[in-house]
Amino acid sequence: MEQTPTPLTRQVAARIVGYIRETAAEPGTRLVERTLAAHLRVSRSPVRAALRLLADEGVVAVAEPGGGHTVARPVTELTVEAGELGDEDEEQYLRIASDRLDGELPDRVSESELARRYALTPAQVTAVLRRISGEGWIERLPGYGWEFQPMLTSQESYEDSYRFRLALEPAALLEPGFAVDQAAIEVVRAQQLELAEGAAHTVTNTELFARNRAFHEAVVACSHNTFFIDSLRRVDNLRRLIEYRRTLPRDRAAVRCREHVDIADLLLTGRTADAAEYLRRHLTTVSVEKTASPG
Template sequence: MNVASAKPARSRSHIEPEDFARRLLRLFHQDGLAPGDKLSERKLAVQLSVSRTPIRAALQHLLDDGVVARNENQKWILATLPDPDPGQPTIPNDEAGGLGMRICEDRRTGVLADSFTETELLKRYDVTRTELGRALVALASDGIVERSSGYGWHFASLLDSEERRLQSYEFRIALEPAGMRMPGFRPEPLRLGHQRSLHEALVAGGYKTANPHDLFEINADFHAMLADFSGNEFIIQAMRQQNKLRRISEYATTSDPRRVLQSCREHLMIIEAVEEGDYQWASSLMERHLQTVRRVIQRNLARPG
């Protein structure tokens, strides 16, 4: 793999509050929140795998826009929920999303080094600086790339090899089904129903036109949702970290429509089992679901060359 031998010193991601605000809006929609619902800085920070500092800045940005408010106890609440991303696009824009996926795939296959400059990408992808800027801002908002201190960019720590991806799935096979067997496993009907609606729309044909970013977000929120239902903070944090790490590798799998459709159908079977209160069966279905991907990765690693 072409990785630069000397890595620049790394700094925190330079993401503007409005970018985190857009991520929060997507999260509010995915969680099925409604005006009046309470918002927890700690929970939001865990869900986005960041500290509370950027969450506070994003909430303040949304406060200025009238999207969130503070109640009589000075706690955050959702005031209104506008349509997702009605203005300036990030990854959901086809142009930015397509370029972002190419960057992710080139990193996954080792074509791109850990550190890079915008000049290098402009030469490689033959795009305008504006197009590249949109793609990088979108990738940075999703925690895939970060600005290096001083000059250039670098990829965040991610599952950028099949070996690491296999280890991740082995860990998740031990983690996720166990979370669904926890005594404190408590589903949230509204959030579960929202996920059912999203998956039914994809199975009905939406998977053919959905962009990689949206497919990943729905998939990631499905797994994060079930971890949240466990009520176990360690499982919740571990699942959030796995979602953050697997962005590059999972973006690549969304280009296979057959696998996307199969995954959505498997998710719906798990949702149905949870809705019926059969958590043991739901746990078994989750293990089978993860084992399917694990076997695919093992076959990929066994191929010569």
């Protein structure tokens, strides 16, 4: 008899979907159990069970040869069950994000409180919490309720995050162990080119953030320095909500995405030092534009 997935399995599955969304992983991208377990801070056993569940739902596929799993569907085609929200639920998700930024929500909440406050059905609450949990800014408490995780909320902390990235990201390109992962950089380059050529005007704020985050994290991952990689992921998790409000006007966003393409081209042609300098100028300019924009 087929066993019903445990709450832990479903929670880890939702977080894996969140990881796929955050990295804007293309179909065919291999999902490594060890990497997922380290990123989600769980053992490999629940990751393995969650991948089987996602395979049953068609979100991932069994890789051949050699086993393992790969992404099966584009991010834009993920279902509500897999963590994607419909238009109405997306609106409620953004309301929760906004209220959390404004301090309108306490650190701990229950599903019934969220349902009552936002006029959500139980299914909608489940879908929204899966999305938020998958993105890492809320966690289920043992037994009952949910707890929001720390996020950047103030102008000062937001500016600090950009100064930190300005110190970290260009330096990552100059690490002794830096080696371009050509396949990964080509994937994020293609995503950025699509944004630069028009998609920046049509994607949601959450999708724009996910793709831009994926680009910067893919570049820093080439440093093969776990301290650089983990530090950037942590600050990206912290700045997620405030970035939804700080998204650039879409014509400016398209320009910044074009700069991402230029940085990728420099890396792919072996001009790493030039890419590091270009990245420094890019982050400096974006920082000025973002921190000067109204919150």
